[in-house]
Amino acid sequence: MYNNEEILKFLKELGLTNQEAKVYLTLLVHGEMSATELAKTMNLHFPQLYNIMSSLEVKGFIEVQEGRPKRYKAIDINYVASRRIAEIKFRAKKVKGLLSQMRRSIAYSKYGRPSIWITLGMRNILRNLVELIDNAKYDVLVVIHRDYVNSIKKSLISARKRGVQTYLVIYPGGKIEELTTKLKAINKAVKRVAIFETYPFAILGVADSSKAVVSYGSPKIMPSEKLYGIVFDEPLMPLFLTEDFYQIWIKSKPLVEPELPLPATFTSQRLALIELKKITSKYSKVRIKVKGIYVKNREKFEATGTVIGLVDDIYQKSIIITTSDGTRVSIGGPYVTLEDVEAKLITILSVEK
Secondary structure (H helix, E strand, O other), X not given: OOOOHHHHHHXXXXXXXXXXXXXXXXXXXXXXXXXXXXXXXXXXXXXXXXXXXXXXXXXXXXXXXXXXXXXEEEOOHHHHHXXXXXXXXXXXXXXXXXXXXXXXXXXXXXXXOOEEEEEEOHHHHHHXXXXXXXXXXXXXXXXXXHHHHHHHHHHHHHHHXXXXXXXXXXXXXXXXXXXXXXXXXXXXXXXXXXXXXXXXXXXXXEEOOOEEEXXXXXXXXXXXXXXXXXXXXXXXXXXXXXXHHHHHHHHOEEEEOOOOOOOEEEOOHXXXXXXXXXXXXXXXXXEEEXXXXXXXXXXXXXXXXXXXXXXXXXXXXXXXXXXXOOOEEEEEOOOOOOOXXXXXXXEEEXXXX
């Protein structure tokens, strides 16, 4: 009687056998039942039924109430499904960590070259972009057509909750009021949102200045299955794409720019410079921490200091600090030659009036 194929299929996806799913479904419909009532309703032999009930109890789908006779009750399906999803997520996260360790152990010893590959179709491009955002540790930069914003919204919000600095440029621009309404959920969580009128790519995404996704082709002209993207899982190209994003960002129209919660860490010296310009216009003392390397001898550099100047012209983009011992240090981005230090991580620590 209770043999709905759609429900049974779902229950089997949660880890039940066909017979277990039918018994659980019967309990969901009837409520509490004894073994005798179940056997009669389902036309099952007692030994077979007891094996099924024992398995359902172990898997956490039923409760057993002691007594004479014993009574069996189905646990709420929403609770069961939520618990199962949580288990799958936990195991997937654990497996992902193990896979990362395995990949790191063979990445350079076996292949000895950067990882670059082509992905075809907008669905795969967006999947790679979501994965990039989900794995970001410090900062995420995205330029995307407004039609695809919903596809990455959940990942952006999650990244922001983890403390990742999130920057989103949406094109084409359109009316600010319309976008503000459409992106209400993002406005509360994504740190920075801006609008732009056009963009030569379909999608640009960079995470931690070390991984990137670029999609070529117009999403409005080309069929989505014919759009293709390039995924960079190596350090060089993402640095150039970070610079490309910086040039777009400074020309974009701000939509969401709340005050930056501190501390805030950046892999992009350019974005740190943008934020420091705003902060130093309001506060007289700003302290930052910088990790990087000295330009001249390539030795490690790590220091905390106070910002005493910012340089942003056609030739140079620098953050000038004085350290606790009074040393003046100029901080630049990747492959600089004029500054003292090439920054790898910049953390804006605190401000004072």
